[in-house]
Each structure stands twice: as structure tokens, then as C-alpha cells.
Amino acid sequence: MSIVVSTLTLGGFDALPAHDRRCAFWTMDPASPTVVDAVDPEFEKEAWLSMLMLQWGPCGQVATGATDSAVPASADAIGCALYAPPDSVPRVSHFPTAPVSPDAVLLTSLSTPPVDDSGQADEVREALLGAVVRDLVNRGVRALESFGVRRTDDEIAAERDGGLSGRCGDTTCMTDAAYLEKYGFEVVAPHHRFPRLRLELDRDHGWKEDVEAALDRLLEAAALTVVEQDARVAVGAR
Missing domain, CATH: 1.20.5 (Single alpha-helices involved in coiled-coils or other helix-helix interfaces)
Structure with missing residues (x-):
């Protein structure tokens, strides 16, 4: 199966994987008096993405699987990457390794199929990150940063077994720090749980x-x- 990555559009919200449509981990301030359970997270997520695309431009890449070069319009998404200026992401200020560098865009989400021995999850992540990097390089952005998470062995095992599916939190809605380091990100703000990592971008990248x-x-x-x-x-x- 080949992996095809396309830029998220204003009308493409329904093409996102189900969890990414409902996930409000990054888009709602945890200190806000608004009770998360009292709002429609899918509506809030769509509103946030729409505002971001209108004000800032492309902010997402969506991966689909295809068996040939012609991808059906109804192809299901198998992963997505979302990114934004850090001042547009309400949760940023609550991380111990904040703030994000002023010259960087923040990678918030990098969702993939379940991690298993097939290696498909890594292939999807690489394809998505490559598309994000190309987009930001073309827009003259100097760096991509992300708050990584260092998961415990128990959390990794639970993720493989599907025990964390559907629940929003640092174990499911953040990118593994070890993977970011493997891709070329460097730790610029160390932390035992939530390091901040940075990937320098240039025209040759x-x-x-x-x-x-x-x-x-x-x-x-x-x-x-x-x-x-x-x-x-x-x-x-x-």
C-alpha cells in the first residue's frame, strides 16, 4: 500500500481520522472555566481549524492509503499532522518547557495507525512530517518545534494493546519524544516527561x-x- 499525503482544506475536516476530529487536547485551555464535557469537542475542533486556515493558512496534512496512483475520494485517512503558530494553541503555556521559540511553528498532532510490528506507523509519520517540512520551508518558516512526551513502559504496552484508544491526554495526543529525535529533532528544553524539541528548517531541507x-x-x-x-x-x- 502506498501512502498519499494531501494538505488539509477548509472543507476537509470530515476527512480527518475520528479521534483527531474530536480531540480538544491542544485547542482548549485546561485552566479555562469552561467545562470540557459541556462543549461539543468536534465543533470546537472544526472551528479552531477553520479559523487557523483562514487567518494563517494551511495547518494540516492528511495521509490516506492507496493501492494505485488513483486515490478514491472516499479513501479513509490513516493519519494526520497538525501544526500552528504557538500563540494559537491554548495549551502551550501549561507545559513546563514553554514557551515555544518565537521563530518556530508548533507541531501539535502526529497521529498514525496503531503501532505494531508492520512498520506502517513509522512510514505514515515520515510521510506526514516530510509534507509538513516542505510546506513550512516554502513559507519561509525557520524551525518546527514540538512538545514531546517520554512514555513509560506501561504506557507503551497499553498503547500497543489498544488500551489508550479514544482517550485524550499526553499519552495519546502528543508525539513520542524518541521518535522526534530519530527524525532529527533536537532537545532544546530538557524535561523528564515533556521535553521541547526543535527541527531547524532551511531551503535545502x-x-x-x-x-x-x-x-x-x-x-x-x-x-x-x-x-x-x-x-x-x-x-x-x-
Whole structure:
């Protein structure tokens, strides 16, 4: 299955994964007198995203799975990445590693299929982050930052078993710090639970990423060719 990433549009809210449509973890201030249970989180999320797109521009990338180059309009989303100027994200000020650097955009959500041994979750995350980076580089943004979370072994096991699905919180609505570090983010504000990480962006970033991906594909193709040639020789020998 190939992964296709497209930019979230004003009319594309319904295309988001179900949890991301309802998740108000980033969009509502936990210190607000408004009781979260008393509001419609899906309505609040759609209003927040619509305002952001109208005032700031694209703020999301959506991943869908496809079996060929023609993606059906009804294809279900398998992941999404949301990002915004930090002053548009109410929860930011409540993190011990705040504030976000003034020259950075904040990555809030990076949702994927459930983590398992297939590796699909990592593929979706890489595709989404690549799309986010290309968008921000083209808009002249200098850096992408994120509040990562360092999960406990019990939390990781519970996530794999599906025990955390549907619940909003730092274990389900934040990006794993270890993954961000693997992608190239660097810790700029250490914390045992919520480090703030930063990825420097420049004009060459997206170009280098595309070249590296192309080289990887060429190496994979070359390896497959060698295997096929070896197989033909072995058959002929018999």
C-alpha cells in the first residue's frame, strides 16, 4: 500500500481520522472555566481549524492509503499532522518547557495507525512530517518545534494493546519524544516527561529529503535486481 499525503482544506475536516476530529487536547485551555464535557469537542475542533486556515493558512496534512496512483475520494485517512503558530494553541503555556521559540511553528498532532510490528506507523509519520517540512520551508518558516512526551513502559504496552484508544491526554495526543529525535529533532528544553524539541528548517531541507528518499528507492531496486539475477542463475544451473 502506498501512502498519499494531501494538505488539509477548509472543507476537509470530515476527512480527518475520528479521534483527531474530536480531540480538544491542544485547542482548549485546561485552566479555562469552561467545562470540557459541556462543549461539543468536534465543533470546537472544526472551528479552531477553520479559523487557523483562514487567518494563517494551511495547518494540516492528511495521509490516506492507496493501492494505485488513483486515490478514491472516499479513501479513509490513516493519519494526520497538525501544526500552528504557538500563540494559537491554548495549551502551550501549561507545559513546563514553554514557551515555544518565537521563530518556530508548533507541531501539535502526529497521529498514525496503531503501532505494531508492520512498520506502517513509522512510514505514515515520515510521510506526514516530510509534507509538513516542505510546506513550512516554502513559507519561509525557520524551525518546527514540538512538545514531546517520554512514555513509560506501561504506557507503551497499553498503547500497543489498544488500551489508550479514544482517550485524550499526553499519552495519546502528543508525539513520542524518541521518535522526534530519530527524525532529527533536537532537545532544546530538557524535561523528564515533556521535553521541547526543535527541527531547524532551511531551503535545502526538503530537497535533501527528496534526494535521500530517491537514493533509498534506487538502492532497493538495485538489490531486488541482484536477487532476481541470482535466482535466474540458480535455476539455470539446475
